[in-house]
Amino acid sequence: MEKINAFLNFNFKLSEGIHITVKQILLVLIVLAIATFILKLVKKVVTKKLSEGDELKFKSVFLFSKYFIYLIVLLVTFDNMGINVTAIFAASAALLVGVGLALQTFFQDIISGVFILIDKSVLVGDIIELEGKVGRISEIRLRTTRAVTIDNKVLIIPNHKYLTSSLFNWTENGVLTRENITVGVAYGSDLELVKKLLSQAANNHPSVIKYPEPLILFTDFGDNALSFKLIFTLNNSFEASIPKSDIRFEIDRLFRENNIKIPFPQREVYINK
Numbered sequence: 001m002e003k004i005n006a007f008l009n010f011n012f013k014l015s016e017g018i019h020i021t022v023k024q025i026l027l028v029l030i031v032l033a034i035a036t037f038i039l040k041l042v043k044k045v046v047t048k049k050l051s052e053g054d055e056l057k058f059k060s061v062f063l064f065s066k067y068f069i070y071l072i073v074l075l076v077t078f079d080n081m082g083i084n085v086t087a088i089f090a091a092s093a094a095l096l097v098g099v100g101l102a103l104q105t106f107f108q109d110i111i112s113g114v115f116i117l118i119d120k121s122v123l124v125g126d127i128i129e130l131e132g133k134v135g136r137i138s139e140i141r142l143r144t145t146r147a148v149t150i151d152n153k154v155l156i157i158p159n160h161k162y163l164t165s166s167l168f169n170w171t172e173n174g175v176l177t178r179e180n181i182t183v184g185v186a187y188g189s190d191l192e193l194v195k196k197l198l199s200q201a202a203n204n205h206p207s208v209i210k211y212p213e214p215l216i217l218f219t220d221f222g223d224n225a226l227s228f229k230l231i232f233t234l235n236n237s238f239e240a241s242i243p244k245s246d247i248r249f250e251i252d253r254l255f256r257e258n259n260i261k262i263p264f265p266q267r268e269v270y271i272n273k
Helices: 002-008 022-047 052-080 085-102 104-119 191-203 241-257
Strands: 011-015 018-021 127-130 133-140 144-148 154-158 167-169 177-185 215-221 226-234
Touching: 022 052, 104 133, 104 144, 133 154, 177 191, 177 241, 191 215, 191 226, 191 241, 226 241
Parallel strands: none
Antiparallel strands: 011 018, 127 133, 127 167, 133 144, 144 154, 177 226, 215 226
16 A cells, blocks of 8 residues: 555656646546546537537537647646646746747637638538639538539648638529620621620520520620620539530530621731831
8 A cells, every 4th residue: 555655646856846746647637537528428418409510510619629628627637736837837938939839820720710610601512712713612620621623623721711811702692603704706797696696605505594694795895806795694603614615615606607707816017128
């Protein structure tokens, strides 16, 4: 028994003013084990009644909060055992400052991730455009967001990008988006026929929504052409490049059949001899 007591009371001197015994170490481990059990129980009870989407958000926030809870439990336990917590902080102040600076971006990502999950500015399934890259959100984690591009590449986006860059959420107002195609026709063309053919090219595509109807705008008298913009609605903006390409093929076919010319810039050069 005396050997056990001697072992439990064996003193580790970490630094001046900071001493810890084996018994205190075991007590800390027991307290952490109890805290872990309680946290798992709370997590199980709360997530049981949540939907799949809300459960994912709760787990991400819970993971972030768990480490703060562990830290508070440790500090309270140390204080109750008579360990000088102030001395611990003083001894590790320089280290904590260095670690804080090194992990500054890491903590920015985590805090941004919490904001994203709370205000729901981005959800799984949304189509976003960030810094010229477009992808469909597949997973939102605490530090990063994963999005899949149309060519099946995975974008791993640090969450702090949402706070420092302009983000376009293509689907926040719904899955329908307005797309457009610009085209120029030669001067002297039958403009009513051009309008009819552009509308026909859009309506012929199965991905184009019939209502609202395609809109044709006469946008400018250009240097070499009369400029038109064809505006139409799609229900799958993520793959918009495919129907837009199809419609361009259809416009070219209809224009050829009806002798509508798409001009190209021409320059005349005079050489004086």
